Amino acid sequence: MAKAAPHSVSASARKFLHQGVRKLFAPAPRPLRFAVYRSFVDCDPAPAANLVLKIAETREELEACFGLLHDAYVNAGFMQPDPSGMRVTLYHALPTTTTLCAKIDGQVVGTISLIRESVFGFPLQAIFDLHQVREVGGNIAEVSALAVHPDFRKTGGAILFPLMKFMFTYCATYFDTRHIVIAVNPNRIEMYESLLFFERLRATPVERYDFANGAPAVGASLDLYAAPQLFKHVYGPKRQRKNLHSYFMELELPNIQLPRRRYFTTNDPVMTPELLDYFFNQKTPGFERLDARKKALLHTIYNLPEYLPVLPGMAPTAEAGAVHPLRAHPRFSLKCPAELRLERAEDTEIHTLDVIEISSGGFQAHCASALPQQLWAGVWVHLGEGEKSTVRAMVVRAKDGFFGFKIESPDAVWQRCVRVLESGTTHAHAIL
Template identity: 65%
Template sequence: MSRIQRSSIRKQLRQALRHALNVLPTAWRFALYRRMIDCDPAPPANLQLKIADTREELAACFALLHDAYVGSGFMKPHPSGMRVTQYHALPTTTTLCAKIDGVVVGTMSMIREGVFGFPLQAAFDLSEVRAKEGQIAEISALAVHPDYRKTGGAILFPLMKFMYEYCTEYFDTRHLVIAVNPDKIELYESLLFFKRLRDNVVDRYDFANGAPAVGATLDLAHAPALFEQVYGGRSTRKNLFKYFVQTRLPNIQSPRRRYHTTNDPVMTPEILDHFFNQQTQGFAELDERRRLLLRSIYGLPGYDAVLPPTPPSVAGHHPLRRHQRFSLRCPAQLVLGDDAPLPLTVIELSAGGFQAESKVPLPLDADGIAQVELGTRDCSTVQVRIVRNGGPSSQYGGFYGFKLEATDEVWRRCVAALEQGQTAADLMRPMPIAVATPVGPTAARLADVALG
């Protein structure tokens, strides 16, 4: 029997099983799916889960994704044998890989909102999700090697656990969004409690070669309680609450970061050139607006030669804002006069200021001293003025803009690293900076506050 015949028979069997399940009430189907869970809390030691950060790992992920998408009819075969999308070029996209004995057997990408938005926003309305607090990430580009698709989730569940940990602990993400084939949506609804973005199915989803799609979302702030409610009393291998929230897998290689950045970009000029100029024509196919947006985030030496050219006349017709290459989430405290320290969370910084969330309302035009933990070993003390109220927050008192009146070497070194380093690996290297003289009040006052 040929491979095509076997594939056709399997497809017919799956269709027959789906038709049989569709006869059951929804609650029964969901209960059946949950009984099929098999999440091993102690995977074999030869399974490794990590961020794909080399050209070889990314190529293996893109090839695996290509074969899975072609096999499902979600894309036409590409001469490169890879599925590489424009979103993979952005520093706000992270690709995970699962490896067995060093060979990539599974992959998944998380696309946090960047200069290109999200793939699914062309077909689904995200206004209700955007109206809530927290960053959004689209889960996309999921593929498991055919040899491991019938192993009870031996690759899929560890990948999903890694995704859950990465989004909640490293990626500063609260809301997940997905666009999946209608045949798969009930698995996400029943196992992970995703809620549909709209009742009806999108008949043609261009990002998946015109296949039908269903959009859905999950609020990660509420997920642990939902998991515990449904899975809390179940046996270990069927308890997704314990697996996702409480279990730590030694197989997961967490990202190494010097600063409290919230993404892990890996695209060097050489890697961008390889995937988007040599293996595919990804950059050549971008419109002029997106070419400009790419240049707005890759403004360092070495990138200019590999990015797609843009006619000088176009720049004047496309006003662009300079985008932050790295976002952060840094614990901090603010001292105003003789008052007790107020907790802050710094979410964006620059050489001249930062933006932060405050749990209480703050007075505008007030001067103070802020202590900011930029990294686990990098604590900065700076003098600031509150210059802008960025609006209220249901969880915090509000978002505020702070102007720096005086900085220290720790702050300047961090800013230099963010400005001069494009990849996560760059930030781990020592970054020499020019010594600057603090402006405004004397540096001695900062030292006094730092010493307590």
Template identity: 60%
Template sequence: MIRKLVLPVRRALGATVRRLFNVLPRERRFAVYRNFVDCDPEPSERLVLKIAETREELEACFTLLHDAYVGNKFMKPDPSGMRVTIYHALPTTTTLCAKYDGEVVGTLSLIRESVLGFPLQRIFDLNALREKKGNIAEVSALAIDRRFRKTGGSILFPLMKFMYEYCTTFFDTRHLVIAVNPSHIEMYESLLFFTRLSANVVENYDFVNGAPAVGATLDLRTAPEIFRQHYASKPPKRNLYAFFTQVRLPNIKLPPRRFYTTNDPVLTPELLDYFFNQQTRVFSQLSDRKKSLLHTIYDLPAYRAVLPALSENTHDVAVRRRHRRFSVRCPAKFTVVTPEGAERRVNLEVVQLSRYGFRAHALAAVPINVWGEVTIQLGPAEVSRIHVSASRESGDGMYGFRLGEPDLIWRKFVNALYSGSTQADLENATRFMTER
């Protein structure tokens, strides 16, 4: 997938030197790769990195991806001139883009786990990774405009930094996973310190037209220290540690959020219809099961008209309302009175909520079935206070809480989540949330 990383190294080495290079010990090769890093800490202000959110931006991303995949024989040309998959239709997927002079010149997609899972899980086992703490996201659909592939990492590395900041700041992601061509895996291993999911190469990965693939993962919580050890002593343009963890790029336009939600869905019914019905046949070619799951994801009246029709044997499953839950990352404090009459406070991080309760990670033990008050910071200026009790503990300090009578702030916030599917829906529905 990441051919853009390989090109500068290959051009520099040449065919003959490359053959000698390939017989070097693994760590010596990796050290050479790292000497070719080119991450400008002050990229041109003509470069802007943002979430693709308009029809024009998304279409440009999908077109760029299509041309890159066709050129690498990862897909056959599509009549639409775009590469669009069912994973792009999910509200848990975010497409990032790099724009130069207003034109999209780079893109990648981050796919959070959903009822459809991940593209690579059909060939790689993620069970061991799921047993570890933290959410997983697959990095997919990476493409750089051909005109910028000869400029080293002028687009790629800023896009990677944007991905790193977005995952660690907004997307609540700890583990990244990738599926890449075997000829490119050493670049991920040497530069970014991905580790392989398995020792085997999958010879036929249908998601990329049957090309071989290697799976790998990166723990974003431990990555900074590894980067520090290998890059901290290098000059600024080769210091990926400083580039990822210390340098501030004004080129990156992180999404403004009023609330501590963890997704940035942008697909309105009109956009879904345009990309997945009108321009491509993605929806019509889905299996009955995936059509049914899509209806449970977008279970709002405004979306029903653009979703694929259900066959009779799947209709009952799809229209059955699910107990919807929403991913958030809200700091909170639970206060309870002990039998001795003293107040005890426990710091929480609320990670999931619904109409009826929430799940939170606690830094200390929480008494079960004891009522107290929780103060939840829903956003920088939005605080909710609710009577709650912990109903169960599911291990690793994770607790489920049930609600007493929610306050007005909580009710309006949760009602807004249920009534819309895009980040704009949430902002519009809660614009006057603090009014009594």
């Protein structure tokens, strides 16, 4: 059990005061209500040194996060108690999901999960319309599975605000995410709207959100590209402890341990075969419950021999193979600069690329200018710190500024990068 926060008595009184003020101003006009909510902000620019924010990557950290989430969801009526004492979903098995945690003196006291879009999508897209968000462009991630230990819920955001700052920084800088989306209880949506400028995806709440045991939910989104100006406009003039623009966008918290990556990857997979087996076969029947299609999709994601023994078995049905045949080469998400040089008789064309996905046989990139197809060109790709690859590549497909390339005889740097990514390890110490 975590130790109670040192200021829990005064913080508890402050919480009751805030609840009373919220009820008092509930009938007030929306701008006034939002001003009241913002007046409650108290973000400490120098949290205690024993607070650490990091990616949950060990079995102990993940189990603590899933246990904390289980208790929070059970107490809120969002799920029935599970024999494992954990809330573990299929999304937690994916390499495109990252679980963040807050630890005090080594014990997990807060967690939040970030689910980037994949072949499984993400939970809320089944019931909320994301058409307008998609029209803007950019990657989308769902912020989910937020829980704070009961002993730290009355501390004026001492855990929540640092965890949210970590989430903002990670999404914008490391997760290659432009839009974050949420599905929250209707009585909490105004906190996200007033403090963090989320915009609702629908005008009315969804009556049943199956991902949270049928609880009502409201969907909302935030454009991280637009957020800095919104925060600056509202919070810029405020003093430091109430200035969320300074806190989220400018302040550097030494408590945050950002991942050290060898390559310019955009996710931090932690689910080794051993961890997948522990959480989805031993502690819960998570894999056993999957239908044939989801089992097939899971096999396309972990298309490596070492994962096969722990993945759910697939019946040899025509449906599973027809829906999603295995790719010849697994693809990996990155965000790295590149330069294409096309030698012509009269001159040399040089184009700047943003590579977003690679495999052993090709890559996908964005380019602001049109690129010719079916012509070989030299491409210099900056895959990571001190990791530059030179390959011959040809555009084989193009759509809306995105180009698919096949490559000829990848060099040693490219091959080494693919081997590292195939191993499921993206950290700086990965050596293969």
